[in-house]
Amino acid sequence: MMKPMVKIESVGQSFQTKQGKFIALRDIDLTVAKGEVVTLIGHSGCGKSTLLNLIAGLTLPTSGVLLCDNREIAGPGPDRAVVFQNHSLLPWMTCFENVMLGVERVFGAAEKKEKLRARVEAALAMVHMDHALHKYPHEVSGGMKQRVGIARAFAMEPKILLMDEPFGALDALTRASLQDELLGVMEKTGATTVMVTHDVDEAVLLSDRIVMMTNGPAATIGEILSVALPRPRDRLALAHDATFVECRGIVLEFLYRKQLKKAA
Amino acid sequence: MSNVVALKLPIAPLSEEEETATESQCISPVVIEATPPIGQARAGKRLIEFAKTVVPPILGLLLLIGIWGLVSMKTSGIPGPAVTWTEAVRLFSDPFYSNGPNDQGIGWNVLSSLKRVAIGFGFAAAVGIPMGFLLGRFTFMSSMFDPIISLLRPVSPLAWLPIGLLVFKKADPAATWTIFICSIWPMILNTAEGVRRVPQDYLNVARVLGLPEAKVITKILFPAVLPYMLTGIRLSIGTAWLVIVAAEMLTGGVGIGFWVWDEWNNLKVEHIVIAIFVIGLVGLLLEQCLIQLAKRFTYETR
Numbered sequence: 410m411m412k413p414m415v416k417i418e419s420v421g422q423s424f425q426t427k428q429g430k431f432i433a434l435r436d437i438d439l440t441v442a443k444g445e446v447v448t449l450i451g452h453s454g455c456g457k458s459t460l461l462n463l464i465a466g467l468t469l470p471t472s473g474v475l476l477c478d479n480r481e482i483a484g485p486g487p488d489r490a491v492v493f494q495n496h497s498l499l500p501w502m503t504c505f506e507n508v509m510l511g512v513e514r515v516f517g518a519a520e521k522k523e524k525l526r527a528r529v530e531a532a533l534a535m536v537h538m539d540h541a542l543h544k545y546p547h548e549v550s551g552g553m554k555q556r557v558g559i560a561r562a563f564a565m566e567p568k569i570l571l572m573d574e575p576f577g578a579l580d581a582l583t584r585a586s587l588q589d590e591l592l593g594v595m596e597k598t599g600a601t602t603v604m605v606t607h608d609v610d611e612a613v614l615l616s617d618r619i620v621m622m623t624n625g626p627a628a629t630i631g632e633i634l635s636v637a638l639p640r641p642r643d644r645l646a647l648a649h650d651a652t653f654v655e656c657r658g659i660v661l662e663f664l665y666r667k668q669l670k671k672a673a
Numbered sequence: 674m675s676n677v678v679a680l681k682l683p684i685a686p687l688s689e690e691e692e693t694a695t696e697s698q699c700i701s702p703v704v705i706e707a708t709p710p711i712g713q714a715r716a717g718k719r720l721i722e723f724a725k726t727v728v729p730p731i732l733g734l735l736l737l738i739g740i741w742g743l744v745s746m747k748t749s750g751i752p753g754p755a756v757t758w759t760e761a762v763r764l765f766s767d768p769f770y771s772n773g774p775n776d777q778g779i780g781w782n783v784l785s786s787l788k789r790v791a792i793g794f795g796f797a798a799a800v801g802i803p804m805g806f807l808l809g810r811f812t813f814m815s816s817m818f819d820p821i822i823s824l825l826r827p828v829s830p831l832a833w834l835p836i837g838l839l840v841f842k843k844a845d846p847a848a849t850w851t852i853f854i855c856s857i858w859p860m861i862l863n864t865a866e867g868v869r870r871v872p873q874d875y876l877n878v879a880r881v882l883g884l885p886e887a888k889v890i891t892k893i894l895f896p897a898v899l900p901y902m903l904t905g906i907r908l909s910i911g912t913a914w915l916v917i918v919a920a921e922m923l924t925g926g927v928g929i930g931f932w933v934w935d936e937w938n939n940l941k942v943e944h945i946v947i948a949i950f951v952i953g954l955v956g957l958l959l960e961q962c963l964i965q966l967a968k969r970f971t972y973e974t975r
């Protein structure tokens with residue numbers, strides 16, 4: 410077993426609401442190894458974002474502890490980069506400047522301007538956005554914005570990369586090509602990743618392990634599936650791969666038989 | 674009633690109409706784009722578009738002048754468009770003369786009013802914008818100051834004029850003081866609103882990147898609040914320009930408001946009419962400048 414990067418120990422999260430206490434998560438135990446790619450999947454409202462925000466440190470748990478690299482997570486920090494669902498690029502900065510903001514923060518003290526620029530350019534080239542360095546977010550398409558968001562996160566060379574439905578708002582074609590891109594980038598950098606998705610194919614294609622969550626309220630981890638597919642992975646070759654189909658079946662089974670959500 | 678007036682429009686002297694038509698083009702400058710050589714049909718279409726944007730405002734102006742001419746014919750004492758025009762030409766041929774403190778060209782009057790507005794407004798921005806940031810960022814501050822602002826904001830700034838006279842002992846700073854008072858409220862309130870409306874996403878980005886507070890302010894808060902700030906500035910410059918005329922009427926000195934009052938005492942009503950147009954025009958220009966500025970700094974978020 411590789412060195413654990415994230416440790417989540419009996420974490421629970423509840424919110425104070427007007428109707429009283431709302432328990433969103435309970436008894437979450439999970440360890441993510443260094444270099445591992447884990448996806449969280451579950452029905453809408455089960456608490457995936459809540460869990461991801463806990464790892465990011467944007468919120469603190471009501472019970473239990475979270476460790477990142479053996480240190481307690483007490484707040485957000487650049488060692489845990491987040492790709493937000495809605496890209497969250499700052500509209501008054503160009504793509505370049507958006508990525509630079511993070512790079513400067515992490516490497517600005519130790520490295521010269523030239524080196525920082527090179528880092529930003531490399532990160533944008535990695536997601537094939539080097540043609541739009543000096544465009545503003547509103548001048549590029551939704552998929553491109555999301556790529557810049559991914560570049561911003563990767564450029565910071567975080568210990569762990571957190572992504573909340575990074576492709577949720579995109580059409581199927583764009584999503585597929587970004588998944589392929591992300592797959593390549595993850596294989597190249599070996600980044601530890603926790604990613605939220607509700608797309609079963611995406612989960613199987615990208616992850617080493619799939620964490621399936623039960624329905625809320627008081628959601629917890631239902632099952633964990635290891636995806637024993639060798640890397641590098643290729644979408645087309647995998648489509649008829651027996652392991653791929655089997656994994657896909659297990660997740661679908663979990664989501665649509667065991668945790669079927671009654672239409673509200 | 675208005676129908677009758679519209680029908681009688683052509684009665685207005687022809688030369689008048691032509692002159693005012695050219696004037697109207699000065700008022701709302703039409704942006705003439707460099708037309709690359711294009712097909713006849715497109716050129717024709719453009720001409721129609723152009724006519725559509727230009728003709729209605731000109732018609733409106735003609736209507737106004739028509740009514741004005743009619744009223745001036747029926748009422749003694751109100752000068753007609755023709756008289757006013759010739760007087761305006763005379764006035765604007767030498768706007769910057771100076772025969773002592775009480776007899777100066779209209780240019781000087783406008784400029785000194787603008788100067789007062791600029792000073793009062795500048796102080797209001799210097800105090801109001803940081804104040805707005807504080808109120809928007811800290812609930813404690815806003816619950817502390819909101820009642821005071823709610824109480825004072827509805828007060829006419831002119832009510833503060835005596836206080837200004839008392840404190841500054843002079844008319845000029847007292848007028849500036851009223852401008853300060855009327856400008857500061859929109860500035861505070863809009864800035865605070867802007868700070869409260871900074872999307873949580875942007876702040877989350879700042880938190881995840883672990884940006885230091887100074888960077889959060891310069892790179893995230895300030896740009897996000899800027900459009901709101903500019904709205905506040907636009908509103909306050911609008912009221913400032915309204916208030917300065919009234920304040921100057923009361924304080925005297927050099928200034929467009931005082932000039933109006935002075936001409937009233939001299940019974941030069943055509944000058945008052947000219948002043949009304951000038952005040953309107955300057956107000957319009959100020960507003961337009963700020964709208965352009967705001968456009969420049971408004972970011973599309975999607």
Ligand SMILES: Nc1ncnc2c1ncn2[C@@H]1O[C@H](COP(=O)(O)OP(=O)(O)OP(=O)(O)O)[C@@H](O)[C@H]1O
Nearest residue numbers: 424426431433452453454455456457458459460625
């Ligand atoms: N700040 C909060 N206050 C109160 N309740 C909250 C808060 N944040 C989340 N919740 C509740 O916690 C539950 C889980 O929310 P969460 O956003 O984590 O769901 P999710 O799994 O990410 O859903 P989706 O797939 O739709 O994004 C929901 O029922 C939500 O209403």
Ligand SMILES: [Mg+2]
Nearest residue numbers: 457458459573
């Ligand atoms: Mg979510």
